[in-house]
Amino acid sequence: MTVTAPVGFDAAGVACGLKSSGAADLALVVNRGPRRAAAAVFTSNRARANPILWSQQAIADGEVSAIVLNSGGANCFTGAEGFQTTHATAEAVADALQVSAGDVLVCSTGLIGQQLDRPKLVAGVAAAAGALSADGGADAARAIMTTDSVPKTVVVEGPDYSIGGMAKGAGMLAPGLATMLVVLTTDADLPAAELDRALRAATRVSFDRLDSDGCMSTNDQVTLMASGASGVTPDTAEFGRLLTDACLSLMSQLQADAEGASHEIVIMVSGAVTEDDAVEVARSVARNNLFKAAMFGNDPNWGRVLAAIGTTAAEFDPYAVDVSFNEVRLCHAGAPDRPRDEVDLSGRVIAVHIELHAGDEFATVYTNDLTHDYVHENSAYSS
Amino acid sequence: MTVTAPVGFDAAGVACGLKSSGAADLALVVNRGPRRAAAAVFTSNRARANPILWSQQAIADGEVSAIVLNSGGANCFTGAEGFQTTHATAEAVADALQVSAGDVLVCSTGLIGQQLDRPKLVAGVAAAAGALSADGGADAARAIMTTDSVPKTVVVEGPDYSIGGMAKGAGMLAPGLATMLVVLTTDADLPAAELDRALRAATRVSFDRLDSDGCMSTNDQVTLMASGASGVTPDTAEFGRLLTDACLSLMSQLQADAEGASHEIVIMVSGAVTEDDAVEVARSVARNNLFKAAMFGNDPNWGRVLAAIGTTAAEFDPYAVDVSFNEVRLCHAGAPDRPRDEVDLSGRVIAVHIELHAGDEFATVYTNDLTHDYVHENSAYSS
Numbered sequence: 001m002t003v004t005a006p007v008g009f010d011a012a013g014v015a016c017g018l019k020s021s022g023a024a025d026l027a028l029v030v031n032r033g034p035r036r037a038a039a040a041v042f043t044s045n046r047a048r049a050n051p052i053l054w055s056q057q058a059i060a061d062g063e064v065s066a067i068v069l070n071s072g073g074a075n076c077f078t079g080a081e082g083f084q085t086t087h088a089t090a091e092a093v094a095d096a097l098q099v100s101a102g103d104v105l106v107c108s109t110g111l112i113g114q115q116l117d118r119p120k121l122v123a124g125v126a127a128a129a130g131a132l133s134a135d136g137g138a139d140a141a142r143a144i145m146t147t148d149s150v151p152k153t154v155v156v157e158g159p160d161y162s163i164g165g166m167a168k169g170a171g172m173l174a175p176g177l178a179t180m181l182v183v184l185t186t187d188a189d190l191p192a193a194e195l196d197r198a199l200r201a202a203t204r205v206s207f208d209r210l211d212s213d214g215c216m217s218t219n220d221q222v223t224l225m226a227s228g229a230s231g232v233t234p235d236t237a238e239f240g241r242l243l244t245d246a247c248l249s250l251m252s253q254l255q256a257d258a259e260g261a262s263h264e265i266v267i268m269v270s271g272a273v274t275e276d277d278a279v280e281v282a283r284s285v286a287r288n289n290l291f292k293a294a295m296f297g298n299d300p301n302w303g304r305v306l307a308a309i310g311t312t313a314a315e316f317d318p319y320a321v322d323v324s325f326n327e328v329r330l331c332h333a334g335a336p337d338r339p340r341d342e343v344d345l346s347g348r349v350i351a352v353h354i355e356l357h358a359g360d361e362f363a364t365v366y367t368n369d370l371t372h373d374y375v376h377e378n379s380a381y382s383s
Numbered sequence: 384m385t386v387t388a389p390v391g392f393d394a395a396g397v398a399c400g401l402k403s404s405g406a407a408d409l410a411l412v413v414n415r416g417p418r419r420a421a422a423a424v425f426t427s428n429r430a431r432a433n434p435i436l437w438s439q440q441a442i443a444d445g446e447v448s449a450i451v452l453n454s455g456g457a458n459c460f461t462g463a464e465g466f467q468t469t470h471a472t473a474e475a476v477a478d479a480l481q482v483s484a485g486d487v488l489v490c491s492t493g494l495i496g497q498q499l500d501r502p503k504l505v506a507g508v509a510a511a512a513g514a515l516s517a518d519g520g521a522d523a524a525r526a527i528m529t530t531d532s533v534p535k536t537v538v539v540e541g542p543d544y545s546i547g548g549m550a551k552g553a554g555m556l557a558p559g560l561a562t563m564l565v566v567l568t569t570d571a572d573l574p575a576a577e578l579d580r581a582l583r584a585a586t587r588v589s590f591d592r593l594d595s596d597g598c599m600s601t602n603d604q605v606t607l608m609a610s611g612a613s614g615v616t617p618d619t620a621e622f623g624r625l626l627t628d629a630c631l632s633l634m635s636q637l638q639a640d641a642e643g644a645s646h647e648i649v650i651m652v653s654g655a656v657t658e659d660d661a662v663e664v665a666r667s668v669a670r671n672n673l674f675k676a677a678m679f680g681n682d683p684n685w686g687r688v689l690a691a692i693g694t695t696a697a698e699f700d701p702y703a704v705d706v707s708f709n710e711v712r713l714c715h716a717g718a719p720d721r722p723r724d725e726v727d728l729s730g731r732v733i734a735v736h737i738e739l740h741a742g743d744e745f746a747t748v749y750t751n752d753l754t755h756d757y758v759h760e761n762s763a764y765s766s
Contacts, residue, residue: 047693112686303495
């Protein structure tokens with residue numbers, strides 16, 4: 001059910017020929033109301049794809065009737081022609097649904113620097129509009145997949161409303177945001193400003209903390225749409241918690257399906273002076289190729305952890321730090337502690353805990369290992 | 384001849400048993416004078432190995448009689464016991480050469496977090512002191528190798544003086560500095576302050592611009608020693624040029640021997656507002672795993688270049704940028720230009736040129752591709 005679990009949403013996923021494989025490549029999610037409040041967060045990359053440029057304008061008034069997403073091409077660095085394609089896509093949705101094009105968000109994902117086939121895309125929108133259904137969430141989730149091996153979906157039930165979501169993303173998973181498209185829906189009745197606040201708080205500790213390969217996309221977009229169809233205006237703290245749960249679930253699904261990865265690595269930094277320091281320290285490890293390759297080799301190489309965090313500006317004494325792998329402390333106060341062979345890293349999930357002994361703040365960053373399959377998939381992607 | 388090419392230097396390289404393979408693992412380079420001026424630059428990593436902590440003190444007065452270097456262990460994060468090992472090494476050199484321990488620099492390279500075998504090291508120093516010779520430069524260069532496949536050496540001839548050098552480093556090659564130990568010698572007669580100025584200027588555009596894998600070492604040290612044995616005080620501008628040539632040669636040798644690499648990649652950024660901007664832009668590409676994997680696949684994926692540089696704070700318009708591979712412009716003003724198949728990336732060296740069209744400054748950063756062999760070597764190194 002995914003995005004169609006909350007009342008008031010229809011969705012569809014169709015194949016319009018953008019993918020040479022013939023797989024589904026166009027998804028449409030429509031908010032039937034009665035409310036059409038929405039919020040979105042976008043990639044912090046300065047190189048922004050045409051659909052990002054479009055959607056940032058369309059979301060400005062906090063009102064969204066529909067979102068259309070295509071895989072099979074990112075429509076990024078495609079110039080004026082590419083922007084016109086995005087515009088034409090929104091217009092096609094507007095025509096089919098009898099709404100304003102200015103209330104239609106557009107997302108694209110795939111290779112950068114190639115024009116999308118506009119006629120196929122416009123025809124696909126018409127087909128998707130004809131296939132819209134309150135059971136269409138699963139089809140939509142499949143249509144946005146690129147190198148994803150499985151669709152990613154979530155439903156979180158509140159007391160008298162629900163939140164649904166779908167996500168795609170398997171590579172270029174890095175902060176602000178990961179390379180992904182996410183659509184979240186709810187039948188709660190909340191104004192756009194409240195949705196925006198809740199969405200930013202939720203993404204800050206979920207998608208923004210996923211740093212699979214240090215690479216930031218040009219096309220990221222996380223959209224939250226509220227139909228108000230439940231007639232319930234929830235407590236904002238409760239809604240925020242449930243929305244964060246939904247985002248964390250989708251984030252974990254993205255991490256588990258990261259291209260070529262053989263481990264999901266959870267890097268927890270505690271004892272930091274500030275939360276920003278904790279994030280900076282955790283991210284320096286998440287982005288260190290030598291550390292990531294060691295994880296692939298099931299080698300609890302804590303020296304590489306310390307070498308990585310020594311490059312940060314965070315406030316701590318490198319010779320006071322403890323490092324544990326899967327709860328076995330291998331380094332205490334910057335010197336060897338338990339023997340390495342007490343650690344077993346053969347499981348899929350690896351927990352790295354770095355205690356800085358400098359303060360009381362903490363943060364968690366989620367990453368993956370650096371594997372042969374990662375190199376293979378990303379050396380062969382576009383050629 | 385390497386470090387023993389300039390007059391006034393003896394060197395030796397011996398096996399003292401730190402490497403289980405029995406290969407040479409201890410090098411000694413001695414300045415016989417008449418001058419003993421020296422300068423050194425160190426890793427900017429806050430996690431600094433014991434030999435770095437020692438050498439920073441020893442170089443403070445600008446006078447150095449000898450430098451001793453061991454492979455087979457980094458002596459980093461080894462606590463007080465590790466520092467005592469470094470101290471004992473310097474004392475052993477001082478005893479053997481009848482100099483002050485405070486004029487002996489120490490360098491170590493190898494795995495972090497393991498104690499060095501102090502008795503073996505001290506015995507090795509005695510053996511090396513006995514083997515010192517004006518022809519010992521080649522032996523010394525071999526004794527500092529870790530995962531290096533070849534020794535790296537250089538000799539640059541001035542009009543009436545010379546500069547010699549040796550380097551080791553094959554992984555953790557990243558800025559400020561690359562993971563490497565470098566010893567440079569000259570028989571020019573220059574005071575320590577002049578050596579320091581020349582060395583900082585030379586490393587800034589050579590070793591500091593090598594960013595093979597984004598990982599910064601805890602043990603980097605580049606040392607320049609001047610014997611004054613030529614009796615010549617050179618023009619400082621000329622000496623600076625020759626020293627930079629020597630550093631660039633050693634840097635290129637490090638890049639060409641980087642662990643598992645199949646390409647040397649030269650990233651040239653022009654049209655920047657400041658040199659710092661140019662370096663930041665070039666480095667963002669050099670550190671992007673998706674770009675590096677594409678280079679391994681001989682895929683001129685300019686979209687990944689633009690996605691990478693979009694993450695920087697440098698001053699430029701992402702939609703004004705040109706990107707060329709091996710002098711074929713694939714992206715002009717942020718849109719597709721020449722067809723990708725006009726580019727042949729099958730050669731070992733790849734030149735990427737990014738024209739920002741924002742100013743007149745430029746910089747070059749040197750990197751390598753991300754390969755299966757890199758993952759293999761670094762997942763198996765310590766286990």
